[in-house]
Each structure stands twice: as structure tokens, then as C-alpha cells.
Amino acid sequence: xxxxxxxxxxxxxxxAVRLSAGQTLFSAGQAPExxxxxxxxGIRLVRDGACLHLARAGALFxxxxxxxxxxxxxxxxxxxxxxxAFPRHGLLLVLKAHPDLAVGxxxxxxxxxxxxxxxxxxxxxxxxxxxxxxAIALAGGRLELDCPLLAWAGQLGLxxxxxxxxxxxxxxxxxxxxxGRRGFRIIG
Amino acid sequence: xxxxxxxxxxxxxxxAVRLSAGQTLFSAGQAPExxxxxxxxGIRLVRDGACLHLARAGALFxxxxxxxxxxxxxxxxxxxxxxxAFPRHGLLLVLKAHPDLAVGxxxxxxxxxxxxxxxxxxxxxxxxxxxxxxAIALAGGRLELDCPLLAWAGQLGLxxxxxxxxxxxxxxxxxxxxxGRRGFRIIG
Numbered sequence: 001x002x003x004x005x006x007x008x009x010x011x012x013x014x015x016a017v018r019l020s021a022g023q024t025l026f027s028a029g030q031a032p033e034x035x036x037x038x039x040x041x042g043i044r045l046v047r048d049g050a051c052l053h054l055a056r057a058g059a060l061f062x063x064x065x066x067x068x069x070x071x072x073x074x075x076x077x078x079x080x081x082x083x084x085a086f087p088r089h090g091l092l093l094v095l096k097a098h099p100d101l102a103v104g105x106x107x108x109x110x111x112x113x114x115x116x117x118x119x120x121x122x123x124x125x126x127x128x129x130x131x132x133x134x135a136i137a138l139a140g141g142r143l144e145l146d147c148p149l150l151a152w153a154g155q156l157g158l159x160x161x162x163x164x165x166x167x168x169x170x171x172x173x174x175x176x177x178x179x180g181r182r183g184f185r186i187i188g
Numbered sequence: 189x190x191x192x193x194x195x196x197x198x199x200x201x202x203x204a205v206r207l208s209a210g211q212t213l214f215s216a217g218q219a220p221e222x223x224x225x226x227x228x229x230g231i232r233l234v235r236d237g238a239c240l241h242l243a244r245a246g247a248l249f250x251x252x253x254x255x256x257x258x259x260x261x262x263x264x265x266x267x268x269x270x271x272x273a274f275p276r277h278g279l280l281l282v283l284k285a286h287p288d289l290a291v292g293x294x295x296x297x298x299x300x301x302x303x304x305x306x307x308x309x310x311x312x313x314x315x316x317x318x319x320x321x322x323a324i325a326l327a328g329g330r331l332e333l334d335c336p337l338l339a340w341a342g343q344l345g346l347x348x349x350x351x352x353x354x355x356x357x358x359x360x361x362x363x364x365x366x367x368g369r370r371g372f373r374i375i376g
Contacts, residue, residue, distance in 0.1 A: 047325070047326055048325040048326065048328065048329060049325060050309075050310075050321075050322040050325040050326050051309050051322075052302070052305065052306040052309055052326065053302075053305040053306060053309055054309070063298040063301060063302075064295070064298035064299055064301070064302050066294075066295070066298065067291070067294070067295035067298055067299075092291070095287070095290070095291050095294065096287045096288070096291060097287070099283070099284045099285070099287050099290055100284070102283070102287055102290035102291060102294060103255075103280070103283050103284060103290055105294050106251075106254075106255070106283065106290060106293050106294050106297060107252075107254070107255035109294060109297040109298060109301055110251040110252035110254065110255055110297060111252055111255075112301055113251060113252070113297055113300055113301050113304055114240070114241075114251075114252050116301055116304035116305050116307075116308060117240065117241040117304050118240040118241060119304075119308045120304060120307045120308040120311055121238075121239050121240055121241055121242070122238075123308055123311035123312060123345060124311060124342070124345040133238075134238040134239075137235070137236040137237060137238040138235055138236065138238050138240065140236065141236060154312070157311060157312040
């Protein structure tokens with residue numbers, strides 16, 4: 001999930017932007033000015049009242065704005081948030097001038113695309129136990145979360161309570177082990 | 189969803205590969221040789237027994253294989269399928285030599301990433317009616333499917349029956365209209 005592996009961002013200086021809960025960062029129809037990284041809090045992308053994506057701390061968002069004339073969604077701070085804005089114009093100049101960075105950016109997005117597609121497949125499974133077991137299996141049978149359990153529940157489309165209850169049952173059934181506070185391992 | 193908008197694929201000749209149902213196209217651990225487009229049927233990407241992604245006719249898959257030493261998943265034909273294989277080596281040469289094509293590929297992946305993320309957000313909604321209404325809203329209030337209703341049900345994580353029943357109820361409640369065989373519109 002690390003964006004540190006994206007050398008493109010080292011080539012263009014970013015600018016910190018602080019947002020209060022509910023504040024709008026950009027609106028649908030506006031011309032995109034930047035690619036963003038969430039440093040603290042979360043940013044919700046919405047269109048026509050429906051949520052497109054919730055970007056959490058550490059994640060980039062607005063990749064498609066680099067290549068679009070106008071935003072097709074609105075970005076709103078979910079809570080008090082800090083983001084870094086990397087200017088679009090500078091990024092595009094760098095991408096066009098440095099094929100290695102452009103290929104690196106494509107590689108980075110391909111990995112994000114794999115992740116987003118597998119997130120969706122997990123969410124298509126019925127039942128909390130299937131989703132939890134699939135998420136651990138897809139991580140190679142051993143998953144160490146880089147987010148709180150509450151955030152993981154949200155990613156899996158489960159309530160906090162359903163996640164806790166199901167993890168407890170899977171541990172009692174000997175199907176998974178817990179590793180530390182935020183780790184899980186499939187047994188057998 | 190069209191891949192015709194990806195000029196990169198015009199720069200490298202593809203090769204048709206026919207697969208019978210259940211046949212393996214590539215296996216986890218093998219060196220990637222190509223980027224693939226599904227022309228007919230479906231290809232299931234699996235890892236450790238869990239499904240990562242089901243690529244349907246018209247879609248590309250294996251983007252991350254362009255940039256990886258080995259596949260981290262196995263690709264199996266869901267049914268009798270035809271795919272076009274675009275050789276990895278040729279694609280990488282073209283990407284590095286033609287910044288415009290590399291930026292175009294990045295733009296194409298950014299759009300796919302938006303789509304995959306919003307697919308996941310829709311799947312996080314509880315209940316068939318919320319998912320159906322959100323999918324139509326995110327398409328601008330009017331959605332014309334480019335796939336059969338059965339495939340759309342799968343994308344929404346619903347059974348065929350639940351989709352039909354819920355669409356019927358939403359139409360009866362005056363919340364959506366049907367447009368032709370595969371279209372929907374939100375009313376009001």
C-alpha cells in the first residue's frame with residue numbers, strides 16, 4: 001500500500017493542504033489542479049450523492065484527474081484531514097519527459113488496480129467468514145493489517161461487530177490464528 | 189469499458205489464444221509473457237484458492253504482469269474463451285520509447301482504477317436496492333449496460349433473482365424506469 005515506491009512524487013514538490021471535517025477539496029466540473037496523497041484522515045469522493053471511493057491515510061487519489069479536463073466527482077474531507085497536493089502540470093511534464101517515471105507510474109497503478117479488483121471480488125462473497133478467509137488467503141495466508149480493525153471492517157463491507165464476532169468464531173474453530181493486535185494467519 | 193481507446197495495443201501485434209473451459213493460461217510463479225484482452229468468454233484470476241478477478245469479454249487483464257518478474261496469480265478459462273496476447277517485451281519497449289503512449293496507458297489505467305474502486309464502494313452498500321440505485325446514480329442517473337443482466341447481477345454481488353425482484357420493485361415504486369432491455373434511469 002506504500003506510495004513511497006512511486007518515484008514520480010519525488011520529482012515534483014507537493015504542498016500540504018489542511019481540511020476541516022466536511023470541507024470540500026474540489027468539486028465535480030472544476031479543472032483538476034493536482035494529484036493528492038492523504039497524510040491524515042480520509043477523503044470521500046462522491047458523485048450524484050453516491051460514494052465512489054474513500055481514500056485513507058497513505059493513499060493517493062485523483063489519478064484520473066491528471067488526464068481529464070474536469071473532475072467527474074467531488075472530494076470532501078471525511079474528518080479533519082491533511083493532504084499533499086502534487087501539481088498536475090508539473091507531474092504531466094515529468095511523465096512526458098521521463099519514460100522511466102511514466103513506466104513506474106503505470107506499474108504503480110497496475111498494482112493498485114489489482115488491489116481494487118480483488119477488494120471487489122472479496123466483497124462479492126457472501127458472509128463475513130468467507131470475506132475474512134479470502135482476504136487472508138489472498139495475502140498469502142498471513143495478513144498483517146496496516147490499518148485499525150475498524151477500517152478493515154469497512155473495507156470488507158462488514159460492521160465492526162460482525163468482524164469481531166466472526167474472527168472470534170474462526171479462531172475458536174481453529175481455522176485462523178491471531179498474530180499480535182492486527183495480524184491473522186490461516187491454519188492448515 | 190472500451191479498450192479500443194488504448195493506442196498502445198495498436199503498436200504491438202497481438203496473437204489469438206483459444207482456451208477450453210477450465211484450461212490454464214498461465215500459473216502463479218511463471219514469468220509473464222503478455223498482457224491479455226478477453227475477446228470471448230471469461231478468465232478467472234485465482235490465488236491460494238480465492239478469486240482475485242473475473243475478466244469478461246472486452247476487458248484487459250494482467251496489466252501488473254508487464255512490470256513483474258513472475259505472476260502472483262493463476263489465470264483459468266471460466267468457459268470456452270478466446271484471448272489476444274500482446275507480448276510483454278514489445279509493449280515495454282514501446283512504453284519506454286513513446287512517452288505519449290506511456291501517458292495514454294497511465295490514463296487508461298487511472299480510469300480502470302476509478303471504475304474498480306467504485307465497483308467496490310457499491311458492493312459495500314447493504315441491500316440490493318441501494319446497490320442498484322448507486323450504480324445507476326454513478327453512471328449519471330442513466331445506465332445502459334454493455335453486458336447481460338446476469339453479468340450485471342454478478343458485478344453487484346447479487347443473485348439473478350434478487351436483481352430481477354429488486355428492479356421490479358423499484359420500477360413499481362416509481363423510483364426507476366427501464367430503458368429498453370438493458371437500460372435503467374433514476375426518476376426524479
